[in-house]
Amino acid sequence: MGLLVVGSIALDTIETPFGRADRVAGGSAVYISAAASYFTAPIRLVGVVGSDFPKSEIEFLESRGIELEGLQVVEGGKTFHWSGRYHYDLNERDTLETQLNVFESFNPVLPESYRKSRYVLLGNIDPILQRRVIESMERKPDLIICDTMNFWIQGKHADLLETLKKVDILIVNDSEARQLASEPNLVRAAKKIMRLGPRIVIIKKGEHGALLFTNGTVFSAPAFPLESIYDPTGAGDAFAGGFIGHLARTEDFSDDNLKRAVIYGSVLASFCVGKFGIEGLKDLSEIEILGRYRDFIELSRFEY
Amino acid sequence: MGLLVVGSIALDTIETPFGRADRVAGGSAVYISAAASYFTAPIRLVGVVGSDFPKSEIEFLESRGIELEGLQVVEGGKTFHWSGRYHYDLNERDTLETQLNVFESFNPVLPESYRKSRYVLLGNIDPILQRRVIESMERKPDLIICDTMNFWIQGKHADLLETLKKVDILIVNDSEARQLASEPNLVRAAKKIMRLGPRIVIIKKGEHGALLFTNGTVFSAPAFPLESIYDPTGAGDAFAGGFIGHLARTEDFSDDNLKRAVIYGSVLASFCVGKFGIEGLKDLSEIEILGRYRDFIELSRFEY
Numbered sequence: 001m002g003l004l005v006v007g008s009i010a011l012d013t014i015e016t017p018f019g020r021a022d023r024v025a026g027g028s029a030v031y032i033s034a035a036a037s038y039f040t041a042p043i044r045l046v047g048v049v050g051s052d053f054p055k056s057e058i059e060f061l062e063s064r065g066i067e068l069e070g071l072q073v074v075e076g077g078k079t080f081h082w083s084g085r086y087h088y089d090l091n092e093r094d095t096l097e098t099q100l101n102v103f104e105s106f107n108p109v110l111p112e113s114y115r116k117s118r119y120v121l122l123g124n125i126d127p128i129l130q131r132r133v134i135e136s137m138e139r140k141p142d143l144i145i146c147d148t149m150n151f152w153i154q155g156k157h158a159d160l161l162e163t164l165k166k167v168d169i170l171i172v173n174d175s176e177a178r179q180l181a182s183e184p185n186l187v188r189a190a191k192k193i194m195r196l197g198p199r200i201v202i203i204k205k206g207e208h209g210a211l212l213f214t215n216g217t218v219f220s221a222p223a224f225p226l227e228s229i230y231d232p233t234g235a236g237d238a239f240a241g242g243f244i245g246h247l248a249r250t251e252d253f254s255d256d257n258l259k260r261a262v263i264y265g266s267v268l269a270s271f272c273v274g275k276f277g278i279e280g281l282k283d284l285s286e287i288e289i290l291g292r293y294r295d296f297i298e299l300s301r302f303e304y
Numbered sequence: 305m306g307l308l309v310v311g312s313i314a315l316d317t318i319e320t321p322f323g324r325a326d327r328v329a330g331g332s333a334v335y336i337s338a339a340a341s342y343f344t345a346p347i348r349l350v351g352v353v354g355s356d357f358p359k360s361e362i363e364f365l366e367s368r369g370i371e372l373e374g375l376q377v378v379e380g381g382k383t384f385h386w387s388g389r390y391h392y393d394l395n396e397r398d399t400l401e402t403q404l405n406v407f408e409s410f411n412p413v414l415p416e417s418y419r420k421s422r423y424v425l426l427g428n429i430d431p432i433l434q435r436r437v438i439e440s441m442e443r444k445p446d447l448i449i450c451d452t453m454n455f456w457i458q459g460k461h462a463d464l465l466e467t468l469k470k471v472d473i474l475i476v477n478d479s480e481a482r483q484l485a486s487e488p489n490l491v492r493a494a495k496k497i498m499r500l501g502p503r504i505v506i507i508k509k510g511e512h513g514a515l516l517f518t519n520g521t522v523f524s525a526p527a528f529p530l531e532s533i534y535d536p537t538g539a540g541d542a543f544a545g546g547f548i549g550h551l552a553r554t555e556d557f558s559d560d561n562l563k564r565a566v567i568y569g570s571v572l573a574s575f576c577v578g579k580f581g582i583e584g585l586k587d588l589s590e591i592e593i594l595g596r597y598r599d600f601i602e603l604s605r606f607e608y
Contacts (some may be wrong), residue, residue: 089488184393208512220526259606
């Protein structure tokens with residue numbers, strides 16, 4: 001058992017039309033782990049922070065049953081800092097500042113106890129580092145899921161292709177899928193990506209939901225139509241965390257269960273955007289999660 | 305019985321990365337009527353063309369059982385002409401030319417036999433004309449559905465609001481909904497629009513599907529993930545035609561049946577974009593339509 005999560009850990013300063021959060025915990029590894037923690041244990045986090053990373057946030061991760069043996073704390077160093085401002089319609093944002101700090105020289109080292117993890121989620125980091133993580137595993141994981149972004153698709157294309165050969169599931173957003181496949185049509189783009197290695201491709205479309213492509217099926221999941229979205233930060237990572245969390249919990253990779261996992265991912269993303277930063281992932285009950293899952297059924301079901 | 309369709313009739317010149325069609329029949333009234341004709345009869349069309357409108361296209365409309373008593377043919381006049389070019393990703397298009405011609409002074413006059421129609425679909429025309437049609441009806445229709453666009457939302461706002469008071473269902477795309485409600489969040493926008501008159505709002509999101517808002521429910525319909533989209537022109541009108549066609553056929557306005565109607569609208573839109581102009585709506589079989597409906601079930605269904 002065990003889910004290995006590798007990614008960024010950040011202190012984010014977020015402005016939206018609805019408020020502001022200053023230097024709050026963020027980064028892909030944090031959002032993924034927090035979301036997945038509602039489904040599976042143990043979760044094994046690998047990431048790097050500086051000594052400015054708040055003890056309270058570390059305690060929160062511990063309280064969620066997340067193992068931190070792989071968390072590197074650079075004494076005297078400063079945590080990766082991102083600052084952004086969302087526009088009124090929340091689909092647009094400006095990055096105001098990016099300070100890589102200790103993340104610039106991040107080298108994911110896996111503690112011995114992590115190397116047998118059956119599930120691996122590689123957050124959006126340099127594809128060379130993602131590959132290094134895969135190669136550090138002692139046994140072939142049951143499932144390797146990988147995220148990436150335009151920056152790597154463009155800047156480290158060859159390395160990304162090497163990494164993709166070893167990946168079971170790629171999770172990207174629609175513009176990333178189009179860029180990676182050089183193909184505007186999402187169905188064709190997904191098929192092209194499936195020839196690069198991943199046998200399953202998930203395309204996230206933000207407020208428009210997500211598409212799941214497997215060898216045998218295409219599945220379209222809606223996004224939850226929320227009246228109040230406070231902060232879209234981390235929604236994609238919360239999706240990935242809920243998705244792999246459900247798969248790790250059920251150990252069932254059938255098409256039907258992959259669809260359920262996509263919905264659980266969408267459920268966690270919907271909770272994530274309802275509050276600032278990771279607040280929306282801090283205190284969920286099983287009843288809330290199941291209730292929202294049922295809401296998704298209501299939202300998308302129609303009769304013959 | 306009877307479905308009254310009022311809208312533009314055009315000769316379109318369409319360029320996409322996949323081909324070109326020169327001066328082919330188009331316009332909202334044509335797409336709506338053609339799509340609806342697979343579900344209901346009689347369909348009563350009101351529109352205007354010049355003497356350059358091809359006889360073959362009129363024969364096509366007649367062959368679909370569409371009544372043309374309300375079709376005004378201006379001798380010596382020229383039909384409304386639109387010319388546009390789609391970009392490679394098909395979500396963007398440039399209008400190259402718009403010649404209103406006989407459409408500029410279009411005044412929808414309803415023949416006596418049209419005035420008892422139980423279903424009215426007002427395509428995207430001047431809201432003053434839309435209202436005039438409603439006021440020409442001899443009896444209150446069972447269902448009045450209306451489309452509009454940014455041009456009228458901005459340019460004839462007060463008139464549009466007057467028209468909306470008399471409308472049961474508004475069908476708009478996402479940017480139009482946001483503009484009409486001055487609200488970026490689509491759920492809030494739909495609720496605001498429902499306070500303007502329509503008790504049901506449908507928001508079309510192109511390749512991302514459509515949202516149905518009624519008093520009791522929100523329903524998210526996927527778009528069909530087509531590998532080959534040749535020409536997006538008319539997809540929204542084909543959607544509206546399939547939607548009202550199914551409602552007129554079943555005479556059932558329950559939430560469950562509205563959902564089915566949204567899917568039938570999506571089915572017709574998916575056929576529409578698979579060929580150029582109205583070609584995709586010319587020769588569909590009931591089996592094809594039902595088969596695509598079943599595909600939509602497969603596409604969106606997941607189990608608890």
